[in-house]
Amino acid sequence: MKWWQKGIIYEIYPKSFYDSNGDGIGDLPGIVTKLPYLKELGVDAIWLTPIYLSPQVDNGYDVADYRKVDPMFGSNHDLERLIEQAHKNGLKIILDMVANHTSDQCVWFKESKKSRNNYFSDFYIWRDPKPDGSAPNNWAASFGGSAWTYVPERRQYYLHYYAAQQPDLNWENPLVRQYVFDAMRYWKAQGVDGWRLDVITQISKDLSFKDVKGLPGQKYVPLKNTSGPHMHQFIHELNQQVLSPFEMMSVGEAPNSSIDEILKLTAPEREELDMAFSFEHMRIDKAAGKHGEIAVKKPDFKQLKDVLSKMQTELADKAWNALYFENHDRSRIPSRWGNDKEYRYESATAFATILHGLCGTPFIFQGEEIGMTNPTYSVDEYEDIDLKNKYQEQVEEKHLLTTEEFLNIEHKIARDNGRTPMQWDTSPNAGFTQGKPWYKVNPDYKQINVKVDIASKKSIFKYYQKLIALRHQEDILTEGKYQEMMPEDKNIFAYYRVLENKRWLVVVNMTDRQIESDQVKDLIKDYRSVILHNYKSKEISATLAPYEAYIVQK
Structure with a gap:
């Protein structure tokens, strides 16, 4: 197997990870300082969101110079040192390539x-x-x-598919493609091991540029499918020019892509990408506003099961899954789908058990491993251009939502919820910086931080350590077949992982209430050997406590 099939990848949002020089902004030397922490957690690679020179209109996803590290993060030499020190610690480095668009300052x-x-x-x-x-x-x-x-x-x-300051590149021009490929080769020469490819499925456009049908009175209409006619051709060329010759791992961001499209992107014989991030499972709590405004609903866990199971079965023996619940564009799961008050530990570990028990490569976002939560900020305390633009349009201009309604939604799903500074300890600013942080630290940092969590009897960090160790040690998690049980149940996620004569059963209660299930009783009657359990003092039984999760074998 390839290293990334057995490995776990940890995403770092450098601006919010650790500030080494007191300017309030996380930086590359700060990441070097925390390498022992990542090694202790047990991950295999670090993915850095963009650290290139940028005006920071969209937090670095507007690149002005692909070959220069932005001074806010350090220097090119600092990145080379990070790569060197990470490799010494057995950690690989994955950079974020923003190839669909540049900054207007490029x-x-x-x-x-x-x-x-x-x-x-x-x-x-x-x-x-x-x-x-x-x-x-x-x-x-x-x-x-x-x-x-x-x-x-x-x-x-x-x-520009995104901000006006992010003009889209014309991939139909061969010179554009070579300029992008050359930038990637440059970083390979510095020792980079792989790439996360930002909105890579959008690089090819519908060249007819026709109007699209929208809601009555809708002036501008969002595109439902942004995968153009030459997308696969361009990604294959990228593979042949950069990824395959230099043996670089790749994971592509694939908005609006169906599972069939994901399979085309990642089937090895097509020579495109190693993995792709699907979005479908992250839409289980999204709703459609009557006039195009943002909206949420109660999470549909049956839908979550259906999507994840389909990904497992459709890609089995054909391609490889990229597994995630949190990242820099997503909210914190205990706040979004779980209970971040009474059952923060339980809900964090429950959803982690679901994800890490599946076949594929798990991605962990900084702070996920200690159960960080969404903040409940006012509009002016957020930083994200997407949120601020939507507020101006939907609240101030069109009056589709009140400020309170808008915030109730964004407190659940805003991209900025995951971007608050990493919470290291109980000292001022959560130990993230000695200066004024670029973005407000979540006020709950004195209760939720690395130091407190590791010392706790209910440590989410230590639970993640066990999940990671299991993936390294047990082939059943990487090579075993997946079989969903109880597919119609709306509250319990249960599945088998099977390899030769070994069979593991994963059972998770996704709700904050106790559930007694005859089906679970039948499933576990021969399963008594506990691999992992997030309720240490409780016996394995068919009566599931709130967010109870366990992995058992015969």
Whole structure:
């Protein structure tokens, strides 16, 4: 097996991980300082969100220079030292490549917008206005408003799927592809081991640029499918030019991709990606607003089971799963799907058991391993451009939601919920910085932090250590077959992992109430050897306590 099939990958949001110089911003030397912590946890690799030079309109996902580390994080030398020290500690380094778009401060774009006939003119997607001078079509940007911005110098609009300051690259131009590939080769030469590829399925566009049908009165309409006709061709070329020759691990972000599309992206014989992040299972609590506004609903755990099980069965023996619940774009699971008050430990470990018991590579987001929670901030305390744009559009301009309604939703699902500074100890600013933090520390840090958790009798960190150790030690978790049990149950997730004569049973109560189940009673009657259990003092039984989770074998 490849190292990443047996490994666990830990995502670091550098800005919020650990500040070594007191400026309030996490940095690369700070990550070096915490390598012993990551080694103690037991992970195999670190994925860093973008650390390149950037105006930080979208927290580094607007890249101005792919070959230069942003001074807020340190220097290129600091990154080289991190790579060297990580390797000495047996940890691999994965960088984030933002290949769909750049910053509008990137020299490529600065040159491109000057005229229609210079070297960089065709590096981005430019289109003439409609006869009335309006945008080429009615596409909406993901962060609100039109996906097109007008530039007087060219008398044309450029396309941006995200912020206006994030113009989309034109992958139809072979030069663009080579510039991206060269940047990746540069970091390979510095020792980087792999790539997380940001919104990689969006690099090919629908070249007809037709209007899309929306709701009545909807001026700008979000695209439901952003995978263009040449996507697989471009990703295959990326594989052949960079990934395969240098044996670099790859995991692609695949918004709006179906399981069939994920399979095409990751089937080894197609030579595209090693893994892909699906979004479908993260939509179990998303609802559709009547007028396109954000909305949430009670989590549908039956839907969660259905999606995860389908991923397990559809990809079995054909491709490899990327497993995650939290990342820099997602909220904290104890707050979102669990109970972050009375049952924070139990709900954190319950969902961790579900995820780490599945076949695939688990990804852990910083703070997940100590059960960090969502903050409940006011609008002006958040930093995210997506949240602020949606507030302006949906509350202030269109009056689709009140401020209270908007916050009740964002307190559940805002991207910024996972970006608060890492909580290390009970000292000021949770031990993250000696200065003023760039983003407000969650006020619960005195109760929830690394130091307190590790010393606790109910340590989430130690539970994660056990889950990680099991994956390293037990082939059944990486090679065993998956078989869902009780598929119609809305509250209990139960499945087998089977390898040769060994059979493990995973049972998880996903609710905050006690459940007694005859089906569970039948399942566990021959299973008495406990592999892992998040209720230490309780016997394995068919009466499941709130968020009880266990792995047992005969």
